[in-house]
Amino acid sequence: DTGVSQNPRHKITKRGQNVTFRCDPISEHNRLYWYRQTLGQGPEFLTYFQNEAQLEKSRLLSDRFSAERPKGSFSTLEIQRTEQGDSAMYLCASSPHRGHSGNTIYFGEGSWLTVV
Amino acid sequence: AQKVTQAQTEISVVEKEDVTLDCVYETRDTTYYLFWYKQPPSGELVFLIRRNSFDEQNEISGRYSWNFQKSTSSFNFTITASQVVDSAVYFCALSEAKAAGNKLTFGGGTRVLVKP
Numbered sequence: 001d002t003g004v005s006q007n008p009r010h011k012i013t014k015r016g017q018n019v020t021f022r023c024d025p026i027s028e029h030n031r032l033y034w035y036r037q038t039l040g041q042g043p044e045f046l047t048y049f050q051n052e053a054q055l056e057k058s059r060l061l062s063d064r065f066s067a068e069r070p071k072g073s074f075s076t077l078e079i080q081r082t083e084q085g086d087s088a089m090y091l092c093a094s095s096p097h098r099g100h101s102g103n104t105i106y107f108g109e110g111s112w113l114t115v116v
Numbered sequence: 117a118q119k120v121t122q123a124q125t126e127i128s129v130v131e132k133e134d135v136t137l138d139c140v141y142e143t144r145d146t147t148y149y150l151f152w153y154k155q156p157p158s159g160e161l162v163f164l165i166r167r168n169s170f171d172e173q174n175e176i177s178g179r180y181s182w183n184f185q186k187s188t189s190s191f192n193f194t195i196t197a198s199q200v201v202d203s204a205v206y207f208c209a210l211s212e213a214k215a216a217g218n219k220l221t222f223g224g225g226t227r228v229l230v231k232p
Binding site: 031033035040041042044045048050055056089091093095103104105106107108109110112 | 120151153158160161162211218221223224
């Protein structure tokens with residue numbers, strides 16, 4: 001399978017605990033994105049990387065959230081001191097960057113987080 | 117700021133009927149890209165089609181077709197002869213050429229239920 005891979009697919013955690021999600025993008029893609037999707041809503045942009053550089057963060061990404069892409073390959077999204085409002089699906093996506101805009105973004109299957 | 121509106125929250129049809137999904141967008145950018153994604157119950161967002169703002173030619177791809185009209189800022193999507201496997205949530209999305217990372221702005225989605 002050469003698509004975007006995310007794990008774990010599901011995570012149930014107690015409020016206040018930390019959680020970490022991992023994303024492996026399509027191998028030749030140098031852009032990686034994180035989105036959040038709550039029930040009944042469309043995905044919302046959180047942050048994106050070009051190679052290892054994190055170039056933009058949404059205001060939705062509070063200081064409890066941190067994302068890394070240390071070697072420009074896989075990425076992790078950590079949520080510290082989880083709150084019930086963090087319950088959502090976290091989608092990772094990747095795209096190539098070939099010097100012009102509008103490249104198609106391909107998504108993974110998402111990681112469902114439930115904070116109890 | 118960019119915005120995507122999908123006024124239909126849910127559409128229910130009987131198999132073999134055609135389904136048209138509406139999408140209206142707002143952008144100040146003169147160059148932009150429009151997308152349709154499908155999200156089956158598994159959660160993965162599946163890329164379906166993409167259109168560039170400078171190309172208003174409408175096309176048909178298999179059972180899918182789309183109608184892009186810049187004059188009304190609409191990008192409607194039609195599934196012809198629907199099948200049960202088409203049951204999913206469909207998202208329209210916009211990417212502005214000037215937006216960093218070509219990040220996507222999604223509409224709220226339209227749930228399509230195809231009954232046998």
